[in-house]
Amino acid sequence: MSGRLDGRLVGLGITGSIAAYKAAELIRLLRAEGAEVQVLLTPSAARFVAPLTLAALSGHPVDGDILDLLPDGRIGHVVIADSADVLVVAPATAHWLGAMANGLAADPVTAACLATAAPVVVAPAMDGEMYAHPATRANVARLREGFGYTIVEPELGPLASGQVGLGRLAELSRIVDAVVAAAGDGPVRAPDPAARPPRLAVEPRDADLVGRRIVVTAGGTAEPIDPVRFIGNRSTGRMGVAIAEAALDRGAAVTLIAANVSVALPEAAEIVRVESTGQLRAALLDRLVGPDGAAAFDVLVMAAAVADFRPVAPTDVKLVRGGPMTLELEPTPDILAEVARIAHGLDATGARTRDPLQPRPVLIGFAAETGSFDRAADKLRRKGVDLLVANDVGEPGSGFGTDTNRVTVYAADSEPEAWPLVSKREVADRLLDRLARRLADRAG
Ligand SMILES: Cc1cc2nc3c(=O)[nH]c(=O)nc-3n(C[C@H](O)[C@H](O)[C@H](O)COP(=O)(O)O)c2cc1C
Structure with a gap:
């Protein structure tokens, strides 16, 4: 196996958008590129997509509560912030863009982005009017120009509301490409597993050696x-x-x-x-x-x-x-x-x-x-x-x-x-x- 993200740790922040279900497929694509993926969730996101699914797909317990500690006493979002090669927020809601633009660290996704020196990639997804609103435009501009984040612009298409507009989550391959570009070709940031967030004790894997x-x-x-x-x-x-x-x-x-x-x-x-x-x-x-x-x-x-x-x-x-x-x-x-x-x-x-x-x-x-x-x-x-x-x-x-x-x-x-x-x-x-x-x- 040799992928464009071989050995890298990607922190995947998921927020409360209807497109949150697509993050499950995004985990699979990132892992297929060789990345280890650690999921962070806002409380709303956990109502759209089950943490159990995300943990099973990523092989890591999900970080979904800003006030929870890891079993070994470390602070989850800080460990991820310090060890991830890239953080990607996909989908990013209008609410999360506002929280991030203002540094409001009330959920693990915002907190990890504030605490990290790693590049951050953001893929917004929302209703077209919401994306066009001056508040959202200003928040996106702050993230891009003020913080240096990569914004993977949403696409024009049918939205969950039944309308057609500019707000549909970008194609997942575009998000993966943006993560690869952000990671660059420098060394892996924290190769030592002890410095990374813990894995599930037994990661679900294929029983492909049964009978061998x-x-x-x-x-x-x-x-x-x-x-x-x-x-x-x-x-x-x-x-x-x-x-x-x-x-x-x-x-x-x-x-x-x-x-x-x-x-x-x-x-x-x-x-x-x-x-x-x-x-x-x-x-x-x-x-x-x-x-x-x-x-x-x-x-x-x-x-x-x-x-x-x-x-x-x-x-x-x-x-x-x-x-x-x-x-x-x-x-x-x-x-x-x-x-x-x-x-x-x-x-x-x-x-x-x-x-x-x-x-x-x-x-x-x-x-x-x-x-x-x-x-x-x-x-x-x-x-x-x-x-x-x-x-x-x-x-x-x-x-x-x-x-x-x-x-x-x-x-x-x-x-x-x-x-x-x-x-x-x-x-x-x-x-x-x-x-x-x-x-x-x-x-x-
Ligand atoms: C069915 C449903 C779908 C939603 N989809 C979106 C969405 O795609 N984008 C968005 O910005 N907000 C969406 N929202 C609103 C957010 O869930 C809400 O603003 C929430 O507070 C976001 O929290 P978070 O940003 O902390 O995850 C949706 C709400 C519902 C009920």
């Missing part, structure tokens, strides 16, 4: 040196766990092979605990083929940070301090490449010796890189995987231990896609969107 068996590996492996010491890495398992949770939410049966993790594991998954690369490999190979010789899972997501090297000869007794010591390391087996060979029916030399596994599992790998992704496309080909998700673990906010990630997705059959810095859950959701499409195409 997905194996996810997560966390960092530990390679023993002696009974108390090991070679490990900084992986916390967050990315893999986010993928497992997202897949469960979409109806998949998930096996989570967890190496060393420091986050809670989803209860609904089958959990297999491992420590070392060798154990992870054994756990995976055990589960690759079913008793009937067919593939035992549909998808493998290798999100674990697997060691590339391990001590050649771990000792049974604790090593004691003496003189200098040299630790001899050997490369570990490339588990993903090995699984890919089995899936494709190839032997270790790359020659086809058997039929490919049926149905051929979709294989998704992760590559932690530092500095450049030059090796990623080559890795994708060499390992024989379908998708490779590369991230720069040296970049702030990306990689180990953070809640966010910036990744580039390489596919065997399309151009690489660079996604913006978003939460790991969002990376998981987007990845599963691609996966679900791939599985559906295959079935088709």
Whole structure:
């Protein structure tokens, strides 16, 4: 997915116009452009369109009461004002234009607009006479010239009153274009999900992975040196766990092979605990083929940070301090490449010796890189995987231990896609969107 509002947060203010129902479709269009949408309502708007509908469509609880606090004690309209890339008020009533022109912050929409440094887009909708009234004209002029807001002028057409006039809410595509133009191409303002308004605990999503068996590996492996010491890495398992949770939410049966993790594991998954690369490999190979010789899972997501090297000869007794010591390391087996060979029916030399596994599992790998992704496309080909998700673990906010990630997705059959810095859950959701499409195409 790559839209014109990728990774952006749009605050959508809805006011008490008959056109408020169109805001539901506007949410869908903004999200289709890659935006996260947070709805703000005036009290009148909540009588035109149900907050439940808007929350379900946006994935965020609606901010509809200026005097309500967020569950964590933050002030909703201030959080939105501080984190949104754009605020758009659509539809904007005559009453709201008057309140805004005069700075009357009695509802969350006006308050957020007053409190924000983000650009504001306003799409008025009302009866033609109301729009033509000098009071409304003056209010619109104040918003445009005085405050620098973008006004998406209403259109001429039939109105709810039965009359024809200039006051009909602009076509939604014009409003989306105005939001895109206002957002510009600068960086996302608040990529950290903790700085944004909260999402619904469980965002309604399509159950598009029902009946699919997905194996996810997560966390960092530990390679023993002696009974108390090991070679490990900084992986916390967050990315893999986010993928497992997202897949469960979409109806998949998930096996989570967890190496060393420091986050809670989803209860609904089958959990297999491992420590070392060798154990992870054994756990995976055990589960690759079913008793009937067919593939035992549909998808493998290798999100674990697997060691590339391990001590050649771990000792049974604790090593004691003496003189200098040299630790001899050997490369570990490339588990993903090995699984890919089995899936494709190839032997270790790359020659086809058997039929490919049926149905051929979709294989998704992760590559932690530092500095450049030059090796990623080559890795994708060499390992024989379908998708490779590369991230720069040296970049702030990306990689180990953070809640966010910036990744580039390489596919065997399309151009690489660079996604913006978003939460790991969002990376998981987007990845599963691609996966679900791939599985559906295959079935088709
Ligand atoms: C059925 C109905 C439709 C309305 N449609 C509009 C409208 O399209 N534009 C408008 O400015 N006011 C409209 N109003 C009047 C507003 O709802 C009213 O001025 C309200 O106070 C606006 O509050 P708000 O601006 O805080 O949302 C409508 C009223 C009713 C009863």
